[in-house]
Amino acid sequence: MVLNVIDLIGRTSIKAFNGIGNIGLFFYDSIVTLFTTKPKIKKIIYQMSFIGVGSTGVIVLIGVTVGAVLAVQSYTGLHRFSAERFIGPIIFISMAREFGPILAAIMVTGRAGSAMTAEIGTMRITEQIDALQTLCINVKQYLIVPRIIATTLILPFLSLFCSLCGVLAGYFMSVHVLGINAELYMESIRENVLLSDITNGLIKALFFGLLLSLITTYKGFITTGGARGVGIATTQGVVYANVTIFVADYILTSLMF
Amino acid sequence: MIKIKNLKKSFGPKKITNGLDLVVPTHDLMAVIGRSGEGKSVLLKQIIGLIKPDSGQIFLDEQDTTKLNSKELEDIYKECGYVFQFAALLDSLTVFENIGVTLLENNVDPEEVKPLVIEKLRSVGLDEDTLDKYPSELSGGMKKRVGLARTLMLSPKILLYDEPTTGLDPITANIIHELIKKTHTKSSATSLVVSHDVEIFKFATSVSMLYEGKIAYTGPAKTIWECDNPYVYQFIRGLEDGPIKTK
Numbered sequence: 001m002v003l004n005v006i007d008l009i010g011r012t013s014i015k016a017f018n019g020i021g022n023i024g025l026f027f028y029d030s031i032v033t034l035f036t037t038k039p040k041i042k043k044i045i046y047q048m049s050f051i052g053v054g055s056t057g058v059i060v061l062i063g064v065t066v067g068a069v070l071a072v073q074s075y076t077g078l079h080r081f082s083a084e085r086f087i088g089p090i091i092f093i094s095m096a097r098e099f100g101p102i103l104a105a106i107m108v109t110g111r112a113g114s115a116m117t118a119e120i121g122t123m124r125i126t127e128q129i130d131a132l133q134t135l136c137i138n139v140k141q142y143l144i145v146p147r148i149i150a151t152t153l154i155l156p157f158l159s160l161f162c163s164l165c166g167v168l169a170g171y172f173m174s175v176h177v178l179g180i181n182a183e184l185y186m187e188s189i190r191e192n193v194l195l196s197d198i199t200n201g202l203i204k205a206l207f208f209g210l211l212l213s214l215i216t217t218y219k220g221f222i223t224t225g226g227a228r229g230v231g232i233a234t235t236q237g238v239v240y241a242n243v244t245i246f247v248a249d250y251i252l253t254s255l256m257f
Numbered sequence: 258m259i260k261i262k263n264l265k266k267s268f269g270p271k272k273i274t275n276g277l278d279l280v281v282p283t284h285d286l287m288a289v290i291g292r293s294g295e296g297k298s299v300l301l302k303q304i305i306g307l308i309k310p311d312s313g314q315i316f317l318d319e320q321d322t323t324k325l326n327s328k329e330l331e332d333i334y335k336e337c338g339y340v341f342q343f344a345a346l347l348d349s350l351t352v353f354e355n356i357g358v359t360l361l362e363n364n365v366d367p368e369e370v371k372p373l374v375i376e377k378l379r380s381v382g383l384d385e386d387t388l389d390k391y392p393s394e395l396s397g398g399m400k401k402r403v404g405l406a407r408t409l410m411l412s413p414k415i416l417l418y419d420e421p422t423t424g425l426d427p428i429t430a431n432i433i434h435e436l437i438k439k440t441h442t443k444s445s446a447t448s449l450v451v452s453h454d455v456e457i458f459k460f461a462t463s464v465s466m467l468y469e470g471k472i473a474y475t476g477p478a479k480t481i482w483e484c485d486n487p488y489v490y491q492f493i494r495g496l497e498d499g500p501i502k503t504k
Contacts, residue, residue, distance in 0.1 A: 123347075130307050131345035135359045135407070136334045142362065 026218045030148060033140040040146050047150030051112040052158060055104075058111060059158050062103050063095070063165030070094055070166065071173035075180075084178075088185040089192035091170035092163075096193075096201045097257070100163030102249055104155055105208035109241045113216035116147055117237035120220025121230040129221070144221070148213045155209030156202040163201065200256045207252060208245050215241040258283045259304060259415065259447060264313035265470075266296075266303060273299045274310070275470030281463075286441045286448045288457040288478060290492065291467035292501065297451040298342065300467065301417045304449070305339050306330040317415060338413030338446075342420040344404035346392040352378070353388040356407045377406040380443075381436055398429035405436065409444070416440070418450040422457075434460045455493050458482070466492060468501065 074090045120143060123129050132139050174180040219237035223229050259281040266274045273296040281287045291297050302308040304315055306322050315322045322333055346355050354361060356377055357370040375385055381402040392400060401421060408416065418437060422430035438460040441448050450457055458464060461478040466489050473488040481493065491499030 126343070126348075127341050127345040128347050130302075131339075131341055131347070131407075132358075133307065134305060134334050134337075134339040136331055136411070137359060137362050 022222070023214070023218050026221065027214055030140050030144050030214070033138060034145050034149070037138060037141045037145075039149065040141065043142075043146035044150050047146050048154045050115075051108060051151055052154040055108055055111050055158060056161070058107050059104055059162045060165050062107060063100070063162040064169040066099050066103060067091060067095060067166030067169030068173045070099075071170040071178065075174070075178050084180055085184050085188050086192070087170070087174050087178075087180060088189040091174075092167050092189050092193050093197050095163040095166035095170075096197045098201070098249075098253075099166060101155075101159040101201050101205040101208055102245065104158040104162045104205060105212055105245045106242060108151065108155060108158065108209070109212045109216065109238055109245070112151070113212050113241050114234050114238050116213070117216045117220040117223075117234045118230055120144075120217055121223030121233045124221065124223045125226055125229060144217050147217050148210065151213035152206060152209040155212075156205040159201060159205035159208075160198075163198075203256065204249065204252050207248055211244050211248055212241040215244060258316070258318060259449060260314075260316040261304070262314040262316075264300075264303065264315065265311045266299060266308065267311060272470050274303070274313075277313070277467075277471050279465060279472050279475070281447055281449055283447050284445045285463055286438070286450070286461050287463045287465060288461035289449060289451045289465050289467055290453060290455075290457070292492070293453060295467050296470060297453075297467055298419050301339070301419050301449065301451055305337055305417060306333060307339075335411060336413055337415040337417065338408035338411060340401070340405050340408050340416070340418045340421060342423055344392070344400040346395075346400055346403060346407070348392050350391075351388065352390050352392075352395070352403050355392070355403060356410055358407070359410060373410065374406075377409050378403075380409065380440075381406045382432070397424055398433065401425070401433055402436065405440065409440065412444070414446055416444070416446045416448040418448065418452075420452055421450065422452065422454045427456075430454060430456065458493075464489075 070091045071087060074087045075084060078084050078086055078090075120129075123143070129139055129143070132142060171182075171185060174185055175182045216237040219233045219240070223233040225232070259279070261277055261279040264274045264277040265272070277300070279289075289297055289300065299308060303310045304317070304322070306325065310323055313323065317333060317337060320333070322330065325333065346352075347358065350358065353371070353374055356374045357365075357367070360370045360373070361367060374388070378385070378387065383399065383402055383406070387395070387399065387403070392403070395403065405421075421433050421437060425433065434456060437448070437450060440446070450461060458478045458481045464474075464476060464478045464481050465472050466474040466486070468488050474484070474486040476484060476486075476489075481489065484490065484493075487500045490496075491501050497503050
């Protein structure tokens with residue numbers, strides 16, 4: 001019984017360290033390829049369009065909803081202390097520092113990250129990646145690096161856009177529904193919001209983009225086992241990327257604020 | 258020349274190649290036959306470096322590919338072409354982009370690539386109408402031909418075919434076999450065709466049989482039907498009784 005438990009712990013640890021080691025090597029290879037080969041500009045632009053333009057609708061919807069909810073929730077609490085004028089900065093800082101980056105990252109993981117895993121995974125099981133290799137094409141340069149660059153660069157913009165939608169929705173709810181003075185709302189934002197609230201949120205988004213693209217492309221790259229394998233890899237890619245984003249969010253927040 | 262010495266590869270407890278030795282002379286067209294799941298495709302992938310063997314040596318024109326890193330293997334890929342079992346065409350690219358992918362990715366002008374692609378396409382019996390089609394619009398036989406045309410773009414000295422006629426009707430299979438023979442005659446590339454289609458004997462110059470991870474027989478293709486090797490005898494006639502375990 002005890003030996004079985006030790007055996008299980010040992011196997012699980014080896015598997016976990018193996019996985020971390022492999023993703024580390026994958027990341028290292030990708031970074032080396034990024035700096036030693038000419039970037040595929042067309043592919044990067046295509047991916048930025050797929051990830052960015054394609055995700056805009058859902059980002060607007062989520063940003064507006066969260067901004068409106070923040071306005072109502074903040075009003076409920078602040079009204080008890082007659083501090084309603086702070087609704088503006090609360091919404092702005094919450095969106096810029098936290099909700100913008102994390103919501104954009106989660107939405108992009110679900111929409112584009114899953115597509116990246118499924119596409120690369122399908123290419124793996126149908127030997128298309130092997131074919132690229134035998135045709136003297138650098139697979140990392142062709143498939144992985146454009147996706148990593150595109151996601152890392154586009155996520156700060158999506159985060160900013162999500163925050164903007166949230167702030168505008170918050171303004172609308174606060175001023176037109178909850179009856180807060182528009183001048184007071186804006187003045188309060190000007191007085192209490194710092195530029196670092198925005199820049200730190202953008203830095204977080206940059207890291208989230210890097211992590212989610214790395215994890216989802218990696219899961220696709222190591223896919224095995226046919227259609228079922230692609231399904232499992234896609235699910236794992238999305239789950240691992242989301243968990244990593246939350247952990248990274250905590251670490252980055254602790255470091256930056 | 259392809260020379261394989263004491264090649265071993267296992268997946269978990271299952272031994273795929275188990276001390277395999279094989280020599281394919283320069284300019285030869287050798288067929289490797291064997292039952293499904295015997296490890297024929299794994300053998301080809303080990304030869305080209307897509308799968309790392311556990312031990313043993315593989316020499317392609319005197320260079321041991323098992324010792325090469327991924328960067329050095331790129332030079333091997335320039336000399337060695339691989340025709341995949343199901344063609345492995347890039348499904349997001351057209352036939353033109355598939356065949357010319359190596360040149361296009363190296364920023365060669367598409368206008369310069371086009372005549373070369375058309376030439377290769379014609380050499381496999383397809384015309385220009387297929388250039389703008391996607392793999393999903395092609396039949397199985399056409400996909401295999403496009404796959405071959407794509408491999409021929411690099412003018413390889415060594416050609417590896419992985420089950421080129423699997424899933425094709427007898428007429429199309431015969432056309433593909435003819436094409437392999439024609440390509441071999443024209444290019445003189447050392448060719449290794451993995452197959453379990455006995456019709457390949459009409460086109461190959463020599464035959465090797467893979468059984469239980471080793472080469473059980475090597476001999477000329479012309480006289481294979483007179484061969485008295487018990488493994489070959491049982492396999493090519495599809496007999497249930499014999500030294501090959503069927504259960």
